[in-house]
Amino acid sequence: MTAPALHPFRTCPATGHRIDRQAERLVRVNAVAAVVALLVGAIAALLLVLTRWQAVHLLPAVWYYRILGVHGMNMLIFFIIFFEMAVLWFAGTVLLDSRPAAPRYGWFNFALMVSGALLVESMQWSGRADVLFTSYPPLKAHPLFYLGVILFAVGALGVVGQFFATLVIAKREKTYAGSMPLVVYGAMTAAIIAVITLVHGAAVYIPTFLWSLGLIPAVDPEVYRLLWWALGHSSQQINVAAMVAIWYMLGALTVGAVVLNEKVSRSAFVLYILFISMASAHHLLVDPGFGPAWKIVNTSYFMYMAVLASMVHGFTVPAGMELGMRLRGYTDGLFGWLRRAPWGDPGFSALVLSVVVFGFFGGITGVTIGTEQINITVHNTLRVPGHFHATVVSGTAMSFMGATYYLLPLVFQRKVAFWKLAKVQPYLFSLGMLMVEMGMTFAGSFGVPRRHWDISFSQAPFDVAFSPAVDLFLAVMGIGGILAVTGALSFIAIAVKSVFFGETVTEFTRGVAMEGVPQGLTHPPVHPKNADELNEAMHAPARGIAGATPGTLVLVAVFLVAFMLYYFTNWKLLTFLWKIG
Amino acid sequence: MLTKVHTGLEPVPGIWWRPAHKAERVWVAIAFAWCMVLFAMMPLWHWKGGQNPSGTRRRVDPKAYYARTIAFATQYKVGEDRGLPIAAPPAGADVYLVGLTFQWYPILKLERGREYTLHLSSLDVNHGFSLFPLSVNFQVVPGYDYALRVTPTAAGDLRIICNEFCGIGHHTMVGRVIVVDAADKPVADNRRPSLLGGGAE
Ligand code: HEM
Ligand SMILES: [Cu+2]
Ligand SMILES: [Cu+2]
Numbered sequence: 001m002t003a004p005a006l007h008p009f010r011t012c013p014a015t016g017h018r019i020d021r022q023a024e025r026l027v028r029v030n031a032v033a034a035v036v037a038l039l040v041g042a043i044a045a046l047l048l049v050l051t052r053w054q055a056v057h058l059l060p061a062v063w064y065y066r067i068l069g070v071h072g073m074n075m076l077i078f079f080i081i082f083f084e085m086a087v088l089w090f091a092g093t094v095l096l097d098s099r100p101a102a103p104r105y106g107w108f109n110f111a112l113m114v115s116g117a118l119l120v121e122s123m124q125w126s127g128r129a130d131v132l133f134t135s136y137p138p139l140k141a142h143p144l145f146y147l148g149v150i151l152f153a154v155g156a157l158g159v160v161g162q163f164f165a166t167l168v169i170a171k172r173e174k175t176y177a178g179s180m181p182l183v184v185y186g187a188m189t190a191a192i193i194a195v196i197t198l199v200h201g202a203a204v205y206i207p208t209f210l211w212s213l214g215l216i217p218a219v220d221p222e223v224y225r226l227l228w229w230a231l232g233h234s235s236q237q238i239n240v241a242a243m244v245a246i247w248y249m250l251g252a253l254t255v256g257a258v259v260l261n262e263k264v265s266r267s268a269f270v271l272y273i274l275f276i277s278m279a280s281a282h283h284l285l286v287d288p289g290f291g292p293a294w295k296i297v298n299t300s301y302f303m304y305m306a307v308l309a310s311m312v313h314g315f316t317v318p319a320g321m322e323l324g325m326r327l328r329g330y331t332d333g334l335f336g337w338l339r340r341a342p343w344g345d346p347g348f349s350a351l352v353l354s355v356v357v358f359g360f361f362g363g364i365t366g367v368t369i370g371t372e373q374i375n376i377t378v379h380n381t382l383r384v385p386g387h388f389h390a391t392v393v394s395g396t397a398m399s400f401m402g403a404t405y406y407l408l409p410l411v412f413q414r415k416v417a418f419w420k421l422a423k424v425q426p427y428l429f430s431l432g433m434l435m436v437e438m439g440m441t442f443a444g445s446f447g448v449p450r451r452h453w454d455i456s457f458s459q460a461p462f463d464v465a466f467s468p469a470v471d472l473f474l475a476v477m478g479i480g481g482i483l484a485v486t487g488a489l490s491f492i493a494i495a496v497k498s499v500f501f502g503e504t505v506t507e508f509t510r511g512v513a514m515e516g517v518p519q520g521l522t523h524p525p526v527h528p529k530n531a532d533e534l535n536e537a538m539h540a541p542a543r544g545i546a547g548a549t550p551g552t553l554v555l556v557a558v559f560l561v562a563f564m565l566y567y568f569t570n571w572k573l574l575t576f577l578w579k580i581g
Numbered sequence: 582m583l584t585k586v587h588t589g590l591e592p593v594p595g596i597w598w599r600p601a602h603k604a605e606r607v608w609v610a611i612a613f614a615w616c617m618v619l620f621a622m623m624p625l626w627h628w629k630g631g632q633n634p635s636g637t638r639r640r641v642d643p644k645a646y647y648a649r650t651i652a653f654a655t656q657y658k659v660g661e662d663r664g665l666p667i668a669a670p671p672a673g674a675d676v677y678l679v680g681l682t683f684q685w686y687p688i689l690k691l692e693r694g695r696e697y698t699l700h701l702s703s704l705d706v707n708h709g710f711s712l713f714p715l716s717v718n719f720q721v722v723p724g725y726d727y728a729l730r731v732t733p734t735a736a737g738d739l740r741i742i743c744n745e746f747c748g749i750g751h752h753t754m755v756g757r758v759i760v761v762d763a764a765d766k767p768v769a770d771n772r773r774p775s776l777l778g779g780g781a782e
Contacts, residue, residue, distance in 0.1 A: 015590075062749055095590060132746050136707045138723065139748070179597060182589035221707060221722050248589030259589050262597035264605050287720045288638045288701070288727030295634075296623045304616035311612040315605065320589075327586065372623045373632055379718040380709045380744040447716035449709070449744035453752040460755040461663045464713055464740045531586040545603045556608060560615065571622070577715055579631045579696075579732035 008099065012410060013507045014521045018175075019411070022103040023093035027411050028499075029110055030086035031404070035495050037078035037117070038397075042488040044071035049436070049481030053474050054455055061453045065132065068451060070124050072133030076235075076392065077152070078117050083400050084190065084242050085113070085159045090411065091187035091245070092166035097175040101165030105158065112155030119148030132451065134228060137208065137219045146209035153205070157198045160191045182259050182266065183252070186245025189269040190238045193276060197234035204228050222289035226280075233280030236388075239396040240310065241272050243358070246399045247317045247351060253406055254348035254518070255341055256328055256525030257320040258535075260549075265316050271309035275301050282370035286379045295372050307367055314359045314559065319552040326538065326548070327531050334551045345519040346422045350402025353430040358395030361437055364563045366391060374570045376580065380451070383444030386437045393484075394433045401491050402426065405518050408495070414502035415516030418494050425494065429487025435480020443473040634719070636729035643723045646702045650677040654687035662688055662757065675700060675728070678741075678756075680708035680721045682748050685741045685756025693736050693762045701727045709745030712758065718744065733760040 009018045044067045050058040059067060093100050100106060122144075123129040129141035167188065170176065180188070204227035210216045248265075251257025259265055281298035284290055325337035332340075342348045365387040369378040378384065408416050416422050446467055448455055457464045498516075508514065508521050528534070538548040546553050584599055601609075627633050653676070657668040666687040670676050672695035679686050681704040691697060701710055703723040710719040719727060741756035 061752065065746065065749065065751075130749070136745075138706050139746075176592040178592045178594035181592050186589075220724065222725055225707075225720075225722070245589075252588030252590045257588060258586050259584070259593075261599065261601040261605060262584060262593055263599060264601050264609070265589075266597070284720075286634045286718060288636075288722055288725035291638065292627060292633065292635045296620075300620045300623070303613075304619050307619065308609075308612050308616045311615075312609060315608045315612075319604070324588070367619060371619070372634065373626045373630060376632055376634055376718060377716050379720065380711065381716060381718065445716070447711060447713050447742070449711060449742055451746045451751075452742075452744065455752075457752070457755055459753045461665075461753075462740055462755045462757050464742060464755060467714075527586055535586050539602055541603075545607055547604070548602065549604060553604060553608075560611070563615070567619070571626075574630075574632050577632050577717055578712075578734050579730075580717065581631070581633050581635055581730045 012094075014410060014524070017094050018097040020093050020099045022106075023089050023100040024411055026089045026100065026103060026106045026110070027086045027094075027407070030082050030089065031407065031495075032499065033110075033114060033117075034079050034082035034086065034400075035492055037074045037082060038488060039492050040121075041071050041074035041079055042485050042492070044068075044074065045481065045488070046485040049478050049485075051453070053478030053481075055471065055475065056478060057454070059453075062127075062130075064453045065451075066124065066127060066130055069129065069132045070121075073120055073124065075397075076133065077149075080239060080392070080396065080400075081152075081156055081235075082113070084194075084238065085110075085156065086407075087187060087242055087246070087403075088159060088163040088191060090407070091184045092163045092170070094411070095181055095184050096167070096170040098166055098170035098173065101162045101169055106162055109155040109158035109162070112158070113152050116148045116151030116153070116155060119144050119151065121148075123148065134232070135208070136228070137211065137221055137224050140212055143209060143212040146205050146212055150202075150205050150209060153198050153201045156194070160194045160198070163187075163191050179262075182262065183245050183249045185266055186241055186248060186269055189272055190241035190245065192273055193234060193238045193241060196276060197231055197238060200227055200230040200234060204231055222287065225284060225287065226289065229280035229283040233283060234276055236392065237272055237276050237306070239392055241269065243354065243396045243399045244269075244310075244313045244317070246403045247313070247355060248320070250347050250351040250399070250402050250406070251317060251321045251324070253520040254345055254351065254525065255321050255520075256324040256527055257317070258324045258327065258527075260316055260320055260323065264312060268309040268312040268316075271305045275303070275305040275309070282375070285370070285372050285375035292372065299370060299372065304367070307363075310359075310363060314355070314363070315552065315556050317355055318555060319549040322549045322552050323535070323538070324525065324527070327527050327534050328525060329528075334554060337551060342519045344423050346405045346416075346426050347402045347518045347520060349423075350398050350405070350426040350430075353426055354395050354398040354402065357390055357398070357430060357434060357437075359559060360562060361434070362387060362390035362395050364566050365441065367563075368567050368570050371567075371570075374574055377570075377574060377577065378444070380449060381444035382440040382448045382450050385450050386440030386444055389433060389440070390437045394430055394437065398426065398430055398433075401429070404491075404495060406520070408498045408502070409505055409508075409517050409521055412499055412502070413504055413506055414498045415505045415514070416494060416518070417497035417502050417516065418490075419516045421490050422494050425487055425490045428490065429484055432480045432483030432485070432487050436477050436484055437480075439473045439475070439477025439480060443470050443477065446470050446473075448474075634729070636727055638728070639726050640724055641702060641726040643702065643704050646677075646700075646726060647679055647681070647704045650679040650686060650700075653677040658687075659690065665757075667759070670697065672696065674698070678710075679704055680710070680743065680747075680754070681705055683743070683750040683754035685743070685754065688757045688759070690759045690761065691733050693733050693760050696730055696732045699729050699731045701729070706747050707745045708743050708747050708754070711742040711744040713740040713742050715739070720745065736760045736762040
């Protein structure tokens with residue numbers, strides 16, 4: 001496809017990594033495809049918030065449901081997964097100084113994924129797949145819709161396979177010494193989960209495709225829901241693993257975050273795989289197909305070890321940043337390391353916002369509403385999208401944006417365009433999304449349904465009178481949505497301008513700030529020569545448990561208290577319902 | 582001995598399986614304990630709590646279920662509203678509700694403080710049972726009969742919103758549940774005057 005370059009590798013001026021040019025091109029095309037999907041999804045998002053904001057109520061019913069399907073597919077599937085493909089190519093080759101396995105096959109997989117996405121897109125826009133992205137049968141879409149999803153998934157699975165092959169190559173050709181870096185380990189976790197996910201994908205989409213062709217008489221609606229969420233939920237675990245890997249990466253690049261303990265962090269990644277919630281029971285807690293024992297076991301496997309894993313990363317990521325900063329001399333007080341952190345570096349602000357909103361909002365609401373009984377008050381209300389926008393958007397998407405600010409100069413060799421805008425973009429996007437999530441969550445707690453065109457029920461036989469507070473919350477959602485979409489479009493403008501019309505940058509001079517280059521590249525956060533001694537001293541037993549990272553200990557304590565309050569408040573609210581058993 | 586200071590971007594030389602520092606060990610222990618609480622609350626609530634999505638669950642033929650619901654509505658019919666029968670079953674009865682695009686059938690009239698076995702199923706596609714304003718939500722799946730023992734705790738004129746996308750008329754799908762207190766006092770906290778007359782009262 002592409003003629004082999006004379007020099008297959010170049011050396012990265014900032015990090016010294018050996019970058020394979022073929023792999024670099026694969027990173028680029030996948031990232032560009034992700035941004036295109038984000039654009040479509042963001043325009044759809046604007047239309048959706050302006051419709052759900054009942055005072056505006058923009059779209060007609062048919063288009064609301066259609067665009068809702070478009071938004072779900074473009075954001076959750078195409079944007080996120082294309083970006084993850086870019087992450088896999090990047091982590092497998094650049095971070096390991098390796099060549100990619102079978103790059104041509106990588107182009108083939110990319111082509112498969114693009115054609116699958118285009119098929120889905122054309123079915124949705126032409127109204128032949130008005131089934132939302134979950135496509136629960138017996139709602140039926142055109143066969144090409146399911147085929148598109150299958151093609152996309154096959155392509156993705158191919159790339160995952162190539163990632164593993166690249167790991168083998170790197171190991172065999174000894175491109176690195178010792179164990180692979182933690183970030184690559186995290187990416188590998190994501191890739192392993194991706195295999196589990198895509199197998200479920202095959203189990204659910206292939207029969208459904210055959211059914212839509214008339215070759216199978218029926219697909220059991222409950223079995224479909226079970227298998228679909230085995231795909232749909234596991235894929236969220238891919239997102240979490242990829243996001244956490246990016247947290248460690250951005251921490252390292254922006255503030256020299258250290259890995260406190262490899263055993264702890266790596267074991268937490270392994271827990272993601274072991275406790276992946278194969279049956280994704282928390283989506284089926286109020287479904288008629290399964291009994292209480294099944295539901296309890298499959299949400300928690302008796303121990304909630306995936307939650308534990310996230311709580312561990314929620315400690316080790318900020319603690320690693322704190323320690324990294326302290327080792328570099330920012331030792332004043334509890335939070336001097338935070339106060340004096342590079343808040344103007346969009347890679348850093350995106351990282352912090354991602355960690356905080358994912359943890360405090362997404363994590364706490366997720367565990368709470370995924371509790372068997374509490375789910376009775378939450379299922380299919382707006383609280384559900386309120387929760388998952390905090391995880392997959394404020395968390396995952398935000399971290400991907402932060403990573404992009406570093407990928408642009410490192411991989412695309414371009415300055416970040418509209419640099420001033422780039423510095424505020426993470427704040428704008430995160431604040432807007434937070435308002436969306438708050439608005440949805442509070443409106444949802446009044447029983448406002450998700451996936452619903454008209455909560456004034458003007459065409460319904462019986463009236464439903466929501467509390468006037470709901471109008472307020474939907475307005476917060478609406479205004480937040482406009483801000484968030486502005487943030488997303490700013491990101492797209494920055495990415496597109498940089499990639500296609502950006503100023504080339506091939507060299508960074510240490511200590512010289514450069515417009516359009518994140519601080520972590522011009523002022524790399526290096527640790528002092530005596531870092532190891534400092535580290536030992538800070539961990540001296542005499543300094544007690546809070547010795548090395550006192551600030552983080554305070555932060556996680558606040559987190560735990562917030563978690564407990566929210567969790568038990570929801571149990572209390574449950575008691576106001578009918579008796580149900 | 583701690584590992585050499587390094588970031589997550591660097592390969593780790595030698596053996597990284599080293600003991601963690603106390604702060605991490607303590608946090609992992611606390612988080613683990615909290616996770617056990619999260620788990621224990623669920624079985625505990627089955628034992629002590631009043632709201633559980635247990636019920637009994639079995640497969641049904643959607644058409645047979647629909648027929649059963651019509652028989653139920655006819656048997657206990659006490660009135661009509663908007664062309665829908667109002668069924669007032671006695672306490673302890675099996676109560677049948679069916680979702681079909683885009684309607685909840687029939688209207689139910691229940692008594693506060695009495696227990697009923699509420700059956701939920703669908704004739705066609707997935708629907709979402711969402712009792713307004715309490716926000717009690719259950720997934721309604723065709724081919725599956727979800728029988729929940731319910732006890733209404735307050736009188737009121739309630740609604741059933743459909744909160745699972747079921748087709749283009751999804752947002753018009755609203756049903757009605759009337760809960761009266763023991764004296765059978767009519768309850769109508771409805772804003773739309775035309776509804777006040779509706780019902781059995
Ligand atoms: C750009 C800012 C965004 C805004 C303002 C936004 C807003 C919304 C709104 C208003 C809905 C409809 C809720 C309903 O009516 O039920 C929605 C649904 C959804 N959004 Fe977003 N969203 C944004 C970004 C994203 C991103 C980045 C993702 C994924 C990575 C995402 C994933 C989803 C999913 C999966 C749904 C559910 C679709 C369904 O129910 O079928 N959103 N979003
Ligand atoms: Cu899930
Ligand atoms: Cu519906």
